[in-house]
Amino acid sequence: MSYDYDLFVIGGGSGGIAAARRATEYGAKVGLAEFDRLGGTCVNRGCIPKKLMVYASHFSHWLEDAPDYGWSVGDTSFDWQKLTKAVNGEVDRLNGVYQRMLDKANVSLYEGYAQFVDTHTLDIDGEKITADKILIAVGGIPEKANIPGIEHAIVSDDMFTLPTQPKRFVVLGGGYIGVEFACILNALGSQVTQIIRRPYILRGFDHDIREHLQGTLTDQGLQVLDETEIASIEKTQDGLKLATKGNHEETITADTVLAATGRIPRLEKLGLDKAGVEVKNGAIAVNDYSCTTVPNIFAVGDCTDRINLTPVAIQEGRAVADTEFGDKNRIMSHENVPAAVFTSPEAATVGFSEAEARKQYGEDAIKIYRARFGSTYFSLTQRKEKVMLKLVVDQNSDRVLGAHMVGEAAGEIMQGLAIPIKMGATKADFDATVAIHPSVAEEFVTMR
Numbered sequence: 001m002s003y004d005y006d007l008f009v010i011g012g013g014s015g016g017i018a019a020a021r022r023a024t025e026y027g028a029k030v031g032l033a034e035f036d037r038l039g040g041t042c043v044n045r046g047c048i049p050k051k052l053m054v055y056a057s058h059f060s061h062w063l064e065d066a067p068d069y070g071w072s073v074g075d076t077s078f079d080w081q082k083l084t085k086a087v088n089g090e091v092d093r094l095n096g097v098y099q100r101m102l103d104k105a106n107v108s109l110y111e112g113y114a115q116f117v118d119t120h121t122l123d124i125d126g127e128k129i130t131a132d133k134i135l136i137a138v139g140g141i142p143e144k145a146n147i148p149g150i151e152h153a154i155v156s157d158d159m160f161t162l163p164t165q166p167k168r169f170v171v172l173g174g175g176y177i178g179v180e181f182a183c184i185l186n187a188l189g190s191q192v193t194q195i196i197r198r199p200y201i202l203r204g205f206d207h208d209i210r211e212h213l214q215g216t217l218t219d220q221g222l223q224v225l226d227e228t229e230i231a232s233i234e235k236t237q238d239g240l241k242l243a244t245k246g247n248h249e250e251t252i253t254a255d256t257v258l259a260a261t262g263r264i265p266r267l268e269k270l271g272l273d274k275a276g277v278e279v280k281n282g283a284i285a286v287n288d289y290s291c292t293t294v295p296n297i298f299a300v301g302d303c304t305d306r307i308n309l310t311p312v313a314i315q316e317g318r319a320v321a322d323t324e325f326g327d328k329n330r331i332m333s334h335e336n337v338p339a340a341v342f343t344s345p346e347a348a349t350v351g352f353s354e355a356e357a358r359k360q361y362g363e364d365a366i367k368i369y370r371a372r373f374g375s376t377y378f379s380l381t382q383r384k385e386k387v388m389l390k391l392v393v394d395q396n397s398d399r400v401l402g403a404h405m406v407g408e409a410a411g412e413i414m415q416g417l418a419i420p421i422k423m424g425a426t427k428a429d430f431d432a433t434v435a436i437h438p439s440v441a442e443e444f445v446t447m448r
């Protein structure tokens with residue numbers, strides 16, 4: 001039976017575009033449907049615009065420190081509209097880059113919403129197309145908690161189009177998104193309150209990262225209400241009135257409340273039942289090859305809810321294309337995936353946390369190497385901040401199971417460390433590596 005396409009991709013985000021382009025390299029005829037702007041969450045309302053805002057927030061620290069390094073800084077001010085306009089301009093530019101990438105790869109773009117008709121047929125706004133293989137890469141959407149008045153809260157998508165900078169900013173949630181935006185707004189001068197239902201931010205991260213980062217951000221003036229939840233939100237003339245419950249029972253007035261309580265796969269209206277694709281716990285169920293319960297239908301990225309990070313979606317997508325069109329039998333490894341939280345300072349991690357390692361290898365098998373110190377940069381500044389570096393080592397094999405850091409450029413440093421850790425490096429390998437001095441990361445090869 002012949003089809004219109006060898007591969008049809010639903011969703012023009014990181015995973016979908018990577019898979020589409022890779023498949024064309026093997027000679028596949030590929031189509032792709034996207035009803036929104038190309039680039040998905042990462043480009044349009046996630047990693048990229050967020051990182052640009054993070055850069056904007058760095059200047060407040062540098063301006064504060066500048067006199068300690070001999071600079072005289074005159075009056076300074078920050079213009080929210082100017083920043084968001086520039087950020088959105090860059091997003092527009094990137095949309096064009098993605099369009100050109102698809103054109104160059106000869107991927108046919110359908111600007112519309114694709115829905116399954118059967119296992120090989122899709123309906124895109126009334127047009128029927130058929131494909132031998134179909135890849136679902138539709139990503140996720142923010143999910144709001146069920147709280148009276150939550151409709152008054154915005155989600156992270158809205159952060160980039162806020163017309164003015166909120167003076168009083170409340171963040172609900174202690175995950176990546178909540179922590180990053182709390183930190184950005186705090187540095188840009190808003191009064192920020194972050195409400196978390198746990199004792200510490202960033203559940204799932206190594207405890208030392210959670211504690212150290214939370215302490216550092218609190219020292220920067222960010223107010224964290226731990227073990228607290230929002231009971232209700234009410235719109236008043238003075239702003240949004242929040243009643244909190246738990247550890248801190250207060251009434252807080254805010255200009256903007258950001259609900260950063262997680263994201264869920266965007267599966268609504270896809271018609272997965274028409275193709276018989278199984279959904280488990282709200283996400284598309286897939287095997288190691290990202291194949292769904294239907295042999296010719298695959299799914300990658302956030303809609304599968306494995307590790308919801310852009311580079312993971314990209315690798316998953318390329319692995320599908322390599323296996324299905326390049327005869328390569330590739331499985332994407334979800335072990336030792338590095339991650340960074342773009343706070344200031346950054347937090348970054350790869351491999352096992354101390355708690356996970358002790359659980360997996362036994363309480364006594366694990367040796368921890370930890371360093372906390374003020375870096376050379378802060379030796380001249382009034383503002384003091386400490387970095388935290390940590391290695392989790394299996395004493396039996398001497399293998400480094402995990403590395404964790406809070407400090408400037410932690411994300412950049414962790415990208416480098418992820419390679420030896422993925423390769424199975426031992427603590428002796430780390431010790432045999434010569435340090436770069438003076439640097440912060442040198443502690444990773446000198447800790448005893």
Ligand code: NDP
Pocket residue numbers: 145146172173174175176177178180196197198202203229260261262263307308309339340341342
């Ligand atoms: P997360 O799942 O990381 O965090 C959600 C937070 O909201 C948690 O603190 C959670 O608490 C809390 N929460 C959930 N439900 C409720 C509730 N009903 N009431 C109060 N608090 C609640 O989601 P995010 O939205 O922060 O991020 C989504 C995903 O996006 C991340 O998992 C990550 O993969 C990705 N991302 C990655 C970034 C990066 O790589 N730098 C940046 C931004 C996003 P609890 O811990 O108790 O469940």
